Amino acid sequence: MIRPRLVAAVASREVRTLLRNRALLAVAAAFAAVVLGLGGASMGSPGGYVSLTYDLLLPVELLVPVLAFAIAYQSIRGDDERGTLSILRTYSVSRLEYVLGVFVGRAVPAFVLVVAVLGAAGVVAGLGAPPTSSFLATHSAGDTPLIYGRFVLFAGWYVLATVAFVLAASALARTDREALAAGVGVVVIVAFLADLALVALLTTGFVGDLIGVLVGLAPASAFRGLVLELAIRPAIAADPGVATGHPLVSALGLAGWTVAALATAAVAVWRPVER
Amino acid sequence: MSEPVLEFAAASFGFGDVTILDDANVALEDGTFVALVGPNGAGKTTALELFAGLRSLDTGTVTRPATTGRTVAYLPQSPRFRPGFTVREVVTFYGSLVETEVDADAILSRVGLGGATDRRVDELSGGMTRLLGLAQALIGDPPVVVLDEPTSGLDPDIADHIFEAAASMAADGRLVLTTSHDLEAVSRYVDRVLLIANGEFVLDGPPAALVEQAGAERLRDVFSSTVAGSGRDAVDIDAQTEGDSA
Numbered sequence: 001m002i003r004p005r006l007v008a009a010v011a012s013r014e015v016r017t018l019l020r021n022r023a024l025l026a027v028a029a030a031f032a033a034v035v036l037g038l039g040g041a042s043m044g045s046p047g048g049y050v051s052l053t054y055d056l057l058l059p060v061e062l063l064v065p066v067l068a069f070a071i072a073y074q075s076i077r078g079d080d081e082r083g084t085l086s087i088l089r090t091y092s093v094s095r096l097e098y099v100l101g102v103f104v105g106r107a108v109p110a111f112v113l114v115v116a117v118l119g120a121a122g123v124v125a126g127l128g129a130p131p132t133s134s135f136l137a138t139h140s141a142g143d144t145p146l147i148y149g150r151f152v153l154f155a156g157w158y159v160l161a162t163v164a165f166v167l168a169a170s171a172l173a174r175t176d177r178e179a180l181a182a183g184v185g186v187v188v189i190v191a192f193l194a195d196l197a198l199v200a201l202l203t204t205g206f207v208g209d210l211i212g213v214l215v216g217l218a219p220a221s222a223f224r225g226l227v228l229e230l231a232i233r234p235a236i237a238a239d240p241g242v243a244t245g246h247p248l249v250s251a252l253g254l255a256g257w258t259v260a261a262l263a264t265a266a267v268a269v270w271r272p273v274e275r
Numbered sequence: 276m277s278e279p280v281l282e283f284a285a286a287s288f289g290f291g292d293v294t295i296l297d298d299a300n301v302a303l304e305d306g307t308f309v310a311l312v313g314p315n316g317a318g319k320t321t322a323l324e325l326f327a328g329l330r331s332l333d334t335g336t337v338t339r340p341a342t343t344g345r346t347v348a349y350l351p352q353s354p355r356f357r358p359g360f361t362v363r364e365v366v367t368f369y370g371s372l373v374e375t376e377v378d379a380d381a382i383l384s385r386v387g388l389g390g391a392t393d394r395r396v397d398e399l400s401g402g403m404t405r406l407l408g409l410a411q412a413l414i415g416d417p418p419v420v421v422l423d424e425p426t427s428g429l430d431p432d433i434a435d436h437i438f439e440a441a442a443s444m445a446a447d448g449r450l451v452l453t454t455s456h457d458l459e460a461v462s463r464y465v466d467r468v469l470l471i472a473n474g475e476f477v478l479d480g481p482p483a484a485l486v487e488q489a490g491a492e493r494l495r496d497v498f499s500s501t502v503a504g505s506g507r508d509a510v511d512i513d514a515q516t517e518g519d520s521a
Contacts, residue, residue, distance in 0.1 A: 013357070020359035083351035086329055087411060090349045091372040213485045216495040 006093045014105020018071065019051035027070040031063055032117045039121025050149035052125045053231055056118065060155050061220050064114065065187040068162035072106045073183030076170040076269055089270060099167065099266040107163040111156045149229040158223040161254050162190055165219070171265040180189040194218030212239045216249030219257050225250040276511045279338065280305045280450050281326055281347075281419055284455055286335035287384045288318075288325060289518040295321045297474030299337070303467075305418060308445035310461040313471040313500075319454040320352065320423050323473060326452060327421045345415030350408040358397040362388055365396060366410055373415035386410045386440050402433030409440050420444055422453040425459065438464040462486075462494045472502050 018024055038059060042052045076099070088098060122145060169182035198214055198221060215221035229247045234244040279302035288296045295318030296429050303309055313319050321336060324330045327338060340346045356365050359360070363379050370377030383392050386406045399407065403423050412420045426434035434457060442464045445451040450481040456460050461468060462482045470478035478485055478501055489497045 006372060009368065012371075013360075013368050016364075017357060017359065079356075082356065083354040084356060086324075086327075086349055086351045087354065087369070087408075088372075089329055090327060090417070091345055091369065091415070093372055118451055270329075271331070273328045 001098055002094075002100065006097045007104060010093065010098055010101020011105035011108070014075065014110055015236070016103055018106065018109050018219075024070060027067065028113050030115070031067050032120075034059060034063065035117045035121050036124060039124040042125040043127055049122065049125070049145065050232055052122065053148060053151045053227065056121065056151070057128070057224065057227055057233045059112075060118070060158070061072050061224060064155065064159045065162045065165075065190045065220075067110060067114070068159060068166045069183045069187045071110050072102075072163050072166040073179055074176075075106055075167060075168050076265065077173050077176065077179035078170075081176060086269065095269050095272070098268045099171070099262060099269055103164060103167055103262055103265075107160045110159045110163055114159045115152055115156045118155055122148050122152065147231055147234060148205075151227050154223055154226045154231065157226075157254055158219070161219050161223075161261070162186075164258045164265070166189060168261040168264040168268070171268040190219050195221055213246045213249045216246050216251075216253040219254060222250040222253040277304045277306065279303055280340045281339065281452070282338040282365045283325075283332075284336045284338070286325070286332050286337060288321065288330070288333050289474075290321075294474040296325070296332070296335075297473055301469060301476050301479065303450050303452060305450045306445060306448045307450055307466045308442050308464060309450065309467045309469060310465040311452060311454045311469045312456070312461060312498060317471045317502075318474070319471060323349070323421050323423050323452065323454060326419075340418045342418060344375070345417045347419040347421060348414070348417040349413035350405075350412050350420075350422045350425060352425075352427060353401075354404065354408050356396040356404065356407060358395070360396055361393050362396060362399070362407055363392040365407060366414065369411050369414045375415060377414055382413050383407075385413065387436060400433075402429045402437070403497075405433075405437055406440070407430065409437065413444070418449055420449055420451045422451065424454050424456070426455060426457055434460060434463075458494045458498055467495070470498065470501055471506060477501060 035056065038055050039052065042055055059162070078084070081086065093101075165186045166183050169186045170179050173179035173182050193216065198211075198218060201214065202211060215225045226247060229250070282302040283296070283299050286296045286299045287294075289464055311319050311322060314357065321330065325332060326339075326392060327339075327347045329349065360368070362383060366377065366379040366382055370379060380389065380392060383389055386409045388403065388406050388410060391403060394403075396407065409422075409425070412422070420441070425441065426437050429437070438460050441453060443449050445466070454463075466481060468478065468480065468482050469476050478487070478497070485497050486492070486494055489500065491497045491500065
């Protein structure tokens with residue numbers, strides 16, 4: 001049984017840790033500057049929110065894992081290295097409660113940051129747009145802030161999944177150096193290698209029509225598939241006719257990776273001892 | 276004599292070929308201050324972790340208090356609390372993990388940190404950090420407190436203060452089990468000494484009694500004669516240092 005009181009206690013400590021870490025605040029500010037800069041570049045663009053989503057998709061896909069790495073790689077490993085994990089274990093907090101507390105305390109602020117910054121970028125991009133935008137001629141009436149909101153929420157979901165990944169790496173690492181290497185490895189795998197594996201599969205010719213399903217199995221491509229299928233496709237007038245992802249598989253993939261990563265962290269954080 | 280609150284029965288544990296406990300037996304009662312001493316590498320820290328429930332025995336049984344709530348508090352050697360937090364915030368956080376209400380200021384005053392409650396932990400001296408660790412050990416009123424070398428690297432005054440605080444915890448009815456290499460302080464403060472070597476508790480008794488039985492003058496002499504330099508086996512004592520070669 002998970003006791004919410006203990007999860008909340010651990011989460012509260014994590015949130016305060018984030019808010020008091022100047023280096024992390026600088027990383028958050030840099031993320032905001034890049035995203036808002038791209039939003040500013042799209043200010044008044046006739047491409048509307050679809051254009052903005054396209055502009056932000058790749059940077060978000062790459063920057064979110066980096067942000068997750070900065071926020072979470074030292075979390076569990078840091079408690080272990082300082083000796084405070086041994087202290088925590090003498091309280092009645094379980095492995096799952098501890099990991100969930102760390103996750104909530106690290107991932108929720110990251111979610112809020114990503115959603116707020118992307119939301120602000122949408123506002124910035126919308127400033128100065130002509131009242132009768134020419135994009136209405138090329139896009140269907142689906143190009144609304146609501147559709148852009150889907151992209152923002154998918155990005156928030158993506159950061160939850162990547163933070164879970166980095167937490168698992170932090171729990172599996174036994175030294176600071178391992179934690180650093182594992183954290184960087186997670187970023188590289190999530191942002192690059194999983195996609196490269198998909199491309200490699202495509203070149204074999206065995207994948208065929210399954211590509212829409214397969215992209216849902218890697219975190220970054222699952223996020224991309226959700227954005228392309230549910231945030232961009234409804235907003236454009238001419239359906240490209242080619243599936244870029246299977247939304248259900250992508251959603252299950254992103255959720256599955258999150259749960260699997262948290263379960264891994266909970267198993268790895270410490271060995272249970274019979275009382 | 277009261278019932279044991281912490282006990283090893285036929286306890287064995289090892290790391291590969293290295294034996295830490297070999298069919299060891301010991302029972303520790305509440306209200307006593309016990310020091311676990313031994314040569315470097317004898318497995319004192321591992322034995323503490325086994326007592327505290329941070330590791331499982333390979334074979335045998337360990338008995339801990341059957342009370343609800345926090346049963347064993349543990350303070351690792353040289354703990355470092357999360358930077359950026361004040362002393363009071365640290366105690367309040369750990370206090371939020373137990374069922375009972377915790378008066379952070381009262382606990383901190385108990386160990387002598389009443390004047391440092393608003394100080395950030397990264398600004399504390401080594402001794403004050405250990406005292407904060409002791410304060411943390413009182414949270415939830417556990418019947419057993421396990422301390423791993425709480426005075427290593429500290430000046431004699433603060434080391435005495437920590438031993439006095441630990442003795443005071445034992446006087447409240449707890450079992451306090453500590454490791455230490457400070458045998459002079461151990462002689463002065465603890466009720467019982469356990470000496471671990473080669474996987475066994477080879478000496479067990481009040482410090483004064485151990486000294487008397489051995490016909491020695493100090494506990495340090497008893498220690499040296501018992502372990503017979505076993506801690507030196509792994510090092511080349513005769514190796515020339517840089518200064519010697521000049």
